Amino acid sequence: MRAIFSCSSSSVKNFGSFSRTHLSNSFNFSKRFKVEIFKKNNLDSCLNKKIVCGSVRMASTFKPEQARVPPAIPLPTPVITKFKIGLCQLSVTADKERNIVHARTAITEAAEKGAKLVVLPEIWNSPYSNDSFPVYAEDIEAGREASPSTAMLSEVARTLKITIVGGSIPERCGDKLYNTCCVYDTDGELKAKHRKIHLFDIDIPGQITFKESKTLTAGETPTIVDTEVGRIGIGICYDIRFQELATIYAARGAHLICYPGAFNMTTGPLHWELLQRARAADNQLYVATCSPARDAGSGYVAWGHSTLVGPFGEVLATTEHDEAVIISEIDYSQIDLRRTNLPLQNQRRGDLYQLVDVQRLNSQ
Amino acid sequence: MRAIFSCSSSSVKNFGSFSRTHLSNSFNFSKRFKVEIFKKNNLDSCLNKKIVCGSVRMASTFKPEQARVPPAIPLPTPVITKFKIGLCQLSVTADKERNIVHARTAITEAAEKGAKLVVLPEIWNSPYSNDSFPVYAEDIEAGREASPSTAMLSEVARTLKITIVGGSIPERCGDKLYNTCCVYDTDGELKAKHRKIHLFDIDIPGQITFKESKTLTAGETPTIVDTEVGRIGIGICYDIRFQELATIYAARGAHLICYPGAFNMTTGPLHWELLQRARAADNQLYVATCSPARDAGSGYVAWGHSTLVGPFGEVLATTEHDEAVIISEIDYSQIDLRRTNLPLQNQRRGDLYQLVDVQRLNSQ
Numbered sequence: 226m227r228a229i230f231s232c233s234s235s236s237v238k239n240f241g242s243f244s245r246t247h248l249s250n251s252f253n254f255s256k257r258f259k260v261e262i263f264k265k266n267n268l269d270s271c272l273n274k275k276i277v278c279g280s281v282r283m284a285s286t287f288k289p290e291q292a293r294v295p296p297a298i299p300l301p302t303p304v305i306t307k308f309k310i311g312l313c314q315l316s317v318t319a320d321k322e323r324n325i326v327h328a329r330t331a332i333t334e335a336a337e338k339g340a341k342l343v344v345l346p347e348i349w350n351s352p353y354s355n356d357s358f359p360v361y362a363e364d365i366e367a368g369r370e371a372s373p374s375t376a377m378l379s380e381v382a383r384t385l386k387i388t389i390v391g392g393s394i395p396e397r398c399g400d401k402l403y404n405t406c407c408v409y410d411t412d413g414e415l416k417a418k419h420r421k422i423h424l425f426d427i428d429i430p431g432q433i434t435f436k437e438s439k440t441l442t443a444g445e446t447p448t449i450v451d452t453e454v455g456r457i458g459i460g461i462c463y464d465i466r467f468q469e470l471a472t473i474y475a476a477r478g479a480h481l482i483c484y485p486g487a488f489n490m491t492t493g494p495l496h497w498e499l500l501q502r503a504r505a506a507d508n509q510l511y512v513a514t515c516s517p518a519r520d521a522g523s524g525y526v527a528w529g530h531s532t533l534v535g536p537f538g539e540v541l542a543t544t545e546h547d548e549a550v551i552i553s554e555i556d557y558s559q560i561d562l563r564r565t566n567l568p569l570q571n572q573r574r575g576d577l578y579q580l581v582d583v584q585r586l587n588s589q
Numbered sequence: 590m591r592a593i594f595s596c597s598s599s600s601v602k603n604f605g606s607f608s609r610t611h612l613s614n615s616f617n618f619s620k621r622f623k624v625e626i627f628k629k630n631n632l633d634s635c636l637n638k639k640i641v642c643g644s645v646r647m648a649s650t651f652k653p654e655q656a657r658v659p660p661a662i663p664l665p666t667p668v669i670t671k672f673k674i675g676l677c678q679l680s681v682t683a684d685k686e687r688n689i690v691h692a693r694t695a696i697t698e699a700a701e702k703g704a705k706l707v708v709l710p711e712i713w714n715s716p717y718s719n720d721s722f723p724v725y726a727e728d729i730e731a732g733r734e735a736s737p738s739t740a741m742l743s744e745v746a747r748t749l750k751i752t753i754v755g756g757s758i759p760e761r762c763g764d765k766l767y768n769t770c771c772v773y774d775t776d777g778e779l780k781a782k783h784r785k786i787h788l789f790d791i792d793i794p795g796q797i798t799f800k801e802s803k804t805l806t807a808g809e810t811p812t813i814v815d816t817e818v819g820r821i822g823i824g825i826c827y828d829i830r831f832q833e834l835a836t837i838y839a840a841r842g843a844h845l846i847c848y849p850g851a852f853n854m855t856t857g858p859l860h861w862e863l864l865q866r867a868r869a870a871d872n873q874l875y876v877a878t879c880s881p882a883r884d885a886g887s888g889y890v891a892w893g894h895s896t897l898v899g900p901f902g903e904v905l906a907t908t909e910h911d912e913a914v915i916i917s918e919i920d921y922s923q924i925d926l927r928r929t930n931l932p933l934q935n936q937r938r939g940d941l942y943q944l945v946d947v948q949r950l951n952s953q
Binding site for chain 1: 651656658786787788790791792793807809810811827830831832833834836837856859860863864866867870871901902903929930931932933936937938940941942943944945946947948
C-alpha cells in the first residue's frame with residue numbers, strides 16, 4: 226500500500242498537497258495533446274507540518290475552465306427557445322409495417338398537440354432481441370426502399386415541419402449491424418445519425434442476461450446536432466450509464482440530451498429515472514427519454530416510463546408503462562437560470578480533475 | 590456554427606469519425622503529462638460516404654482502461670469487509686460544549702449497537718453560519734486544548750475501538766478557516782483530514798443565498814484513506830455535486846465515500862438523495878451521508894435524511910429530519926457482485942473520453 230493512500234503513521238498525511246499544481250494555460254490543441262503539469266513543489270503545508278498557512282489560494286487558481294478539455298463552449302441560441310416536446314412511448318410488435326404506421330400516427334398526434342420536437346423509443350420497428358436485429362435491420366444510407374422506417378421519419382418531419390429524434394432501429398451497414406438513431410429536421414433532412422456507443426451487456430443471474438455485443442457493433446463517436454429547437458446530444462439507452470458522455474455533450478453546448486432507451490424490469494425501477502435526473506442535474510440541461518411501451522408477453526420486457534427532466538433534475542412529465550404520447554414544455558431560459566443559481570461551471574476544480582473530450586480535442 | 594456540430598447540408602455528418610483514434614499506451618507519468626493522440630486518419634466511414642464497412646472494430650480498441658488517467662486501481666482488501674456503520678444525525682446548538690458531549694453520547698450509542706464505523710454530520714460543533722465559523726473554529730493541529738471537538742473524537746475512537754469519520758468542524762489554520770473532516774482510526778490516530786474542496790456558494794433568490802467562500806478557504810486536495818473498514822473517500826456537502834470527485838475516488842480504489850453534509854430545505858428535497866444514489870450507482874460503491882438534524886428555528890435549516898446507499902444505487906437505510914442514530918450493514922462483496930453484473934469498468938470508452946486525476950497523475 227502506498228503511503229499516499231494510507232496514513233498508517235501517527236503523522237497526518239493526505240493525498241498530494243501541492244502549492245502550485247495547475248495545468249498550463251497553453252494547451253496545444255493540434256495533433257498532439259500536450260498538458261503540462263508544473264513540477265510538484267513540495268512546500269510543506271500546514272496540513273502536514275503544522276506551519277502557519279502562508280499565501281492565500283485564490284479561487285482563480287482553481288481554473289474551473291480547465292475542468293473540461295477542451296474548455297466548455299457557451300450555450301448557443303437556437304431559433305426556438307421555448308417549445309413543446311412530444312415523447313411517443315409506442316407499443317412495438319413483430320410486424321414492422323404496422324410499427325411504421327403506428328409510429329407515424331403517434332408522431333402526427335404529437336404534432337397536432339403542438340410538439341415541435343418528437344422523440345421515439347429505442348428499437349421501435351423491431352422486437353428487442355439479438356435474433357430480430359439482423360432480420361429487421363435497414364440500410365439507412367441506401368435510400369427510401371432499403372429503409373422504410375427512416376423514410377417515414379423523413380417524410381413526416383417534412384410534412385409536419387417538426388424535428389424528429391427518431392428513437393433507434395437496427396441498422397445494416399455492409400456486414401455490420403448498429404443500433405442507430407436518426408435525427409431529421411423540419412425539411413425532412415437527415416441531420417445526424419447516432420450509433421449506440423456503449424453496447425448493453427449485462428448479466429444478473431436469475432433476472433436478466435443480455436449481450437447486445439453478440440450481434441451489434443458499437444458506434445465510434447458522440448453525436449451532437451444543431452436543430453431549430455436547440456443543440457441536442459444523442460445517447461441510446463445504455464449510453465446513459467456513462468456520465469462522461471452527458472458531460473461531454475454539456476461541454477459542447479447541448480441544451481438537451483435525448484436518450485431513446487428500453488430499460489428492463491430489473492434496472493428500470495432502480496436506475497431509469499435516477500440516471501436521467503442525475504445527468505440533468507449534474508450538467509444543468511434538459512434530458513428526454515423515450516421507451517417502448519411494456520409488453521409483458523415479449524421476450525424483452527421494457528420498463529416504460531418515458532420522461533422529460535428539467536435542468537434542476539426535476540421530472541417535468543412522465544408516464545407509466547402503457548402506450549402514451551407525452552407532451553410537455555421546454556424553456557431553455559431555465560438552463561441559464563439554474564446555472565446562475567448554482568454556478569457549478571465556475572466552481573469546478575480544473576486543478577484537481579479534468580474531463581477530456583478526446584475527439585473534440587483532436588479536431589481542433 | 591462549425592459543421593462539426595451542425596449537419597446543415599444534405600449529407601450526414603457526425604462529430605469526428607476516426608478509424609484509429611486512441612491514446613498512446615505510453616503515458617509519461619513523470620513530471621510532465623504527455624498524452625499522444627494519433628494523427629486523425631480521415632478514412633471515409635460508411636457513415637459519411639456509403640461505403641461498405643471494412644475492418645471490425647473490436648471492443649479492445651475502446652481502451653476502457655484509458656477512461657481513467659492514471660488507470661483505475663483495483664479494490665484493495667480491507668481488514669474487515671462486512672460490518673455495521675452508524676450515522677449520527679445530531680441536533681446542533683450554539684453551545685459547543687453541549688454539542689461535544691452530545692456527539693460523544695451518540696457515537697457511544699452507535700458503537701454499543703455494533704457500529705465499527707461511525708459518521709458525524711457537517712459542522713456538528715457550531716451553528717452553520719459565516720458568523721459562527723470563526724468563533725467556533727479550532728486549531729486541530731495545535732493539540733487537545735486547542736481542539737476539544739477533535740480531541741473527543743480521538744479519545745472515543747480509541748476507547749471504543751472504532752473508526753470515526755468525524756463529520757466536519759470549522760478549522761482555523763493560521764489566518765485561514767476551513768470546513769474540515771477528520772478521520773480517526775481505532776487507535777485514536779488522526780488518519781486523514783479533508784478540507785471541503787468545493788465551497789457552497791448558492792443564490793436562489795427568495796429561497797436560499799449562502800456564500801461559504803466569504804469566510805472559508807477551499808481545500809486543495811481530494812482525500813482518501815485506508816482504514817480497517819475499507820478505503821474511504823471523503824467529501825463534504827457541496828463536494829457531492831461534482832461527480833468527478835466521486836469518480837476519482839472510485840478510480841483510486843474506494844469502497845465507500847462519506848459525505849457529511851447539510852443540504853438545505855430547497856436543494857435537499859430535490860437533490861440530496863438523487864446525488865448520493867447517482868454517485869453510488871455510477872461508481873458502483875457505497876455512499877454514506879450524514880446531516881445535522883433539522884432545527885426549524887436556526888438560521889440555516891438542514892434537510893436531514895442521513896442515508897446509506899449501496900453500490901447498485903439502492904437506499905439501504907435512511908431517516909427523516911429528527912435526531913437519529915442509523916445503524917446499517919455494509920458488505921463490500923456487494924461491490925464485486927455489482928461490478929460483475931454490470932461491468933461498466935470494461936465498457937467505458939477511453940477512446941472518446943478520459944477523466945484525469947491531476948494530482949495522482951502528477952505524483953507518479
